[in-house]
Amino acid sequence: MKGMVLHLLCGLIFMLFQTAISPHFLQPGMRPNLLLILVIYLGLSESFLRAAFLTLLLGVLQDVFSGATLGLYATVQLTVFLLVRIFSDHLNIESRPLLLGLVGAGTVLQALLLGFLLTTFAEAGSVLSILLSDLPSQVVFNLLAGWGLLVFLLKLQPLLGTRQGMAGLSHQSKHHGA
Numbered sequence: 001m002k003g004m005v006l007h008l009l010c011g012l013i014f015m016l017f018q019t020a021i022s023p024h025f026l027q028p029g030m031r032p033n034l035l036l037i038l039v040i041y042l043g044l045s046e047s048f049l050r051a052a053f054l055t056l057l058l059g060v061l062q063d064v065f066s067g068a069t070l071g072l073y074a075t076v077q078l079t080v081f082l083l084v085r086i087f088s089d090h091l092n093i094e095s096r097p098l099l100l101g102l103v104g105a106g107t108v109l110q111a112l113l114l115g116f117l118l119t120t121f122a123e124a125g126s127v128l129s130i131l132l133s134d135l136p137s138q139v140v141f142n143l144l145a146g147w148g149l150l151v152f153l154l155k156l157q158p159l160l161g162t163r164q165g166m167a168g169l170s171h172q173s174k175h176h177g178a
């Protein structure tokens with residue numbers, strides 16, 4: 001329970017940074033998506049139900065605070081989480097470069113899902129061209145933020161009370177998060 005509360009608190013801090021602080025200091029293409037990185041981390045390190053609940057809750061909160069279309073970010077975050085869970089059974093998720101590769105792939109996937117959902121279900125016009133033009137810089141800054149958060153979260157792991165063998169460490173069970 002302590003780990004779940006700390007992950008939720010991290011998510012709220014990341015959301016506050018993304019919606020209230022970073023727009024004043026960083027250009028739009030230079031803002032890392034910390035919630036996406038947290039969702040990928042949860043997908044690799046927590047039990048399925050706990051991580052799915054946190055992902056859905058963080059997506060709904062992101063919709064409430066920064067979204068114009070209610071349910072958009074909840075759907076996108078949950079889709080990214082589910083794909084991470086599916087692929088994590090087939091990949092060596094103990095590899096830190098692979099974790100960063102998942103952050104890059106998650107960034108691209110999120111942009112494509114947002115573009116598809118906005119053009120299909122909302123009057124968003126040419127949103128896909130806007131998302132794709134910022135995508136290279138978004139991938140770079142998400143990778144940099146992902147690397148920093150990976151180092152930070154792995155140092156914070158003993159305080160969270162989570163089990164050993166979390167993503168990025170040398171011991172990962174076949175049934176991670178169980």
